[in-house]
Amino acid sequence: MINFTVGPVQMDDETMKLGAGQIPYFRTPEFSAVMKENERLLCKFFDAPEESRAIFMTGSGTASMEAGVLNFFTGKDRLLVVNGGSFGHRFVEICELHGIPFTEIKLDYGEPLKAAGLSLYENKGYTGFLIQLCETSTGILYDMDLVGDFCLRNHIFLFVDAVSGFMADAFSMRKMHVNAAITGSQKALSLPPSMSFTVLDEQAVLRCQNINVKNLYFNYPAYLRDGERGQTPFTPAVGTLLQLNEKLRRIEVAGGMPVQNRLAKERASYFRTGIKNLPLALLSEAKNLSNCVTALRLKNHDRSAYRVFELLKEEYGIWVCPNSGDMADRVFRVGHIGSISNEEFDRLIDALCKLYERNYL
Numbered sequence: 552m553i554n555f556t557v558g559p560v561q562m563d564d565e566t567m568k569l570g571a572g573q574i575p576y577f578r579t580p581e582f583s584a585v586m587k588e589n590e591r592l593l594c595k596f597f598d599a600p601e602e603s604r605a606i607f608m609t610g611s612g613t614a615s616m617e618a619g620v621l622n623f624f625t626g627k628d629r630l631l632v633v634n635g636g637s638f639g640h641r642f643v644e645i646c647e648l649h650g651i652p653f654t655e656i657k658l659d660y661g662e663p664l665k666a667a668g669l670s671l672y673e674n675k676g677y678t679g680f681l682i683q684l685c686e687t688s689t690g691i692l693y694d695m696d697l698v699g700d701f702c703l704r705n706h707i708f709l710f711v712d713a714v715s716g717f718m719a720d721a722f723s724m725r726k727m728h729v730n731a732a733i734t735g736s737q738k739a740l741s742l743p744p745s746m747s748f749t750v751l752d753e754q755a756v757l758r759c760q761n762i763n764v765k766n767l768y769f770n771y772p773a774y775l776r777d778g779e780r781g782q783t784p785f786t787p788a789v790g791t792l793l794q795l796n797e798k799l800r801r802i803e804v805a806g807g808m809p810v811q812n813r814l815a816k817e818r819a820s821y822f823r824t825g826i827k828n829l830p831l832a833l834l835s836e837a838k839n840l841s842n843c844v845t846a847l848r849l850k851n852h853d854r855s856a857y858r859v860f861e862l863l864k865e866e867y868g869i870w871v872c873p874n875s876g877d878m879a880d881r882v883f884r885v886g887h888i889g890s891i892s893n894e895e896f897d898r899l900i901d902a903l904c905k906l907y908e909r910n911y912l
């Protein structure tokens with residue numbers, strides 16, 4: 552099978568080789584040294600300010616979305632939550648569940664967040680802002696410079712879910728005034744699913760220490776304390792952390808984030824150009840697209856996007872990503888992250904052309 556989903560994605564040979572070995576005992580100075588390096592490299596690749604810290608959470612991206620909300624906010628906060636798809640909606644659900652007061656900025660699928668839309672919330676006493684870098688369900692890349700400036704001006708704590716956008720799209724905590732951001736192991740880092748990583752600036756560290764959440768497993772101050780000596784409070788996915796270390800080092804040697812962003816952009820453009828003549832429409836305007844994923848709407852209304860997903864899987868040996876909910880029959884997505892070659896994109900483009908000839912598109 553060729554995997555064009557947005558996670559788990561195809562892993563590199565180096566990562567797979569490491570995954571085949573025994574898992575070492577981890578309460579050792581050797582493992583602590585690996586973890587200190589993981590922290591340094593993650594902070595570097597998020598372009599985090601001096602004194603930033605990283606938290607290594609065993610649990611998928613959603614665990615860190617929920618942990619972040621719990622550790623950074625209380626019932627006394629007032630948040631703005633951008634909801635332009637499934638992952639924005641997940642932040643809404645988390646806030647509702649935990650009784651964090653919020654106002655939802657609801658956007659249509661693929662609709663950009665604009666200055667005019669944000670200006671309604673200027674000087675209104677909001678204390679936190681939740682947004683995705685890339686809303687993976689629609690493939691839109693939000694304007695983080697706009698959001699960062701808004702938050703800086705209004706003294707709002709900015710927490711960014713960069714789970715899918717990290718590595719694919721340009722991202723800088725420093726330049727975008729982001730206080731905390733997360734990514735996950737099974738997205739562009741191309742590791743097995745199991746862990747998510749949060750980078751906290753100095754303000755975020757202070758904030759979670761003051762709140763000191765009543766939660767044993769999702770307790771950031773405990774992770775920060777143990778992290779000072781390169782450890783975690785509980786047994787982490789040790790294998791994934793070793794694979795992370797190898798991957799981060801390899802990224803550094805290869806030129807860091809600018810190179811990764813460029814590679815993702817090249818893959819995305821290659822695919823988008825290849826399907827130009829098919830009856831498929833981009834969900835957002837081209838200038839608002841993330842390099843991580845392309846969401847495609849079927850132009851012919853009597854054809855089913857879910858059927859396209861099934862046929863690609865069953866007859867062509869290809870996984871793309873189906874959408875859920877009210878987009879399930881209209882939209883499917885093609886990921887551009889992980890270890891995928893242009894030859895593999897050619898196979899997908901060929902298969903889509905065949906489905907078109909067979910009247911499924």
Ligand SMILES: *Cc1c(COP(=O)(O)O)cnc(C)c1O
Nearest residue numbers: 611612613638683687712714715
């Ligand atoms: C994948 C993803 C997550 C996390 O999903 P999990 O299934 O919990 O790993 C969170 N946010 C975004 C934007 C994502 O793409």
